[in-house]
Amino acid sequence: MTKKIAIIGAGPGGYVAAIRLAQLDAEIYLIENREVGGTCLNRGCIPTKTYFKSAEIMSDLKRSNEFGIEVDGFRMDGKVLQRRKKRIVNTLVTGIEKLISSYKNIEFIPGTAMIKDKNTVSVELIAGGNREVQVDNIIIATGSTPQMTETKGVDLPRVITSDELLEMEEIPKTLIVVGGGVIGLEFASIYQELGSQVILLASRILKDADKEISRRLTPLLKKQGIDVYVNIRAKEIIEDGDKLKVVAKYKEKDEEIEASGDYVLIASGRAPLIKGLNLDGIGIEYSSRGIKVDDDFETTVEGIYAIGDVNSKGIQLAHVASAQGVYVAEKIMGHSPDINLDVYPACVFTLNEVAQVGFTEEQLKIEETPYKSSKFMFGANGKALSLGQEDGFIKILAGRDDNKILGVHILGPHANDLIHEGTLAMANDMDANAIMRTIHAHPTLSESFFEATLGLDDAAIHIA
């Protein structure tokens, strides 16, 4: 008998799970109360990356003289920025809608879902009325929403989250960013290039990154022109005429600063979206970290799964949500999914990109894993110099005795593409020798990866 599955949420977790299930001949109800593509396509990955490209162009224009190009006068047009973003988002959303509708065994239901019991999902239809579907399994893929801090004054006008900032045509003259995680840093770096004066107030810079990366990223953010304050917490936001003033206190000293700006972006993390699902009613356990799941993403109620941002695994990345979606789809259909979910790249689109996979040096030290480390600076790479992007490095961590790659950390040009060589190696348990015996094209940034790997055996050619 065909299995029937309800998927709640059509973000990169939900819609990918739906397609994989459809390929495996299940019957799927895909329920979504906003747009297909979820946060990622509509309010996350894609909108920010359209802005990132504009930021890169602005950065190039500012230093065009270096490349022998004289440019007289240029400025950012926020209206065009918005229009371009909307066009790209629309192209992708429409594409995914078409893709979904090409599977006759996926029924898309626009509405808000609530789990009635382990085999019944009730949908409050956007068009009005209610509908109930009877299913064998349920996949919760409802994602997350911006989380506000408890800082006094966060409810003031012009104190915004990423959702609102991405809808604004205005490029704020001064933007105060509260938060040094991925989202805070991306917006800080992008808006500084788009024309804002950005003030960044962060308790830490990329807390999960290798320490050497966060330490070296901070001066690069300052070099970009951002006013960076670390080890600091926003205490209060106050209206000050037509400005907003953020009072922030250093964590380890009894000192405060006041930052004044036009808008305050709160980028203090994202909370799992579980409201209205009736988790308590059916006995699904959860915490502020998300819905509790086991290694197969099954919740505490048999047959109900939770994938992506909403589960307690705490990895809020689109590609991880999709991978979990495929895994659960295959599992439900009785297959043995062959996906290495332990190895995944994490990328930051600051102007100087940051990417990492695997362990940080600090984690290896804590776990007392014997390791060796090798680093190649982009300053010694011909392609990076031609691009004018010589800041940063590639660092590779490998097992001291077996050369197994344990972690890769990149700061610099195209870090977010370069990371995949390390990801491929790690996901397939390859050792560094596999990379060492692979000829890399010249002149490319990938040569830096090659050289960093050779360095593990003191065999790098271009490291003195």
Ligand code: FAD
């Ligand atoms: P979501 O994408 O959030 O989708 C969940 C969907 O479920 C939503 O459409 C929601 O409307 C729907 N829903 C919720 N409740 C119900 C209900 N009761 N009934 C019906 N539908 C419901 N990740 C990256 O990997 N790379 C990036 O560059 C990146 N950049 C980001 C930038 C920003 C500014 C933000 C905010 C996030 C970014 N992310 C990025 C994170 C990424 O967007 C998320 O990890 C990803 O979208 C999670 O996918 P998901 O399917 O779990 O949830």
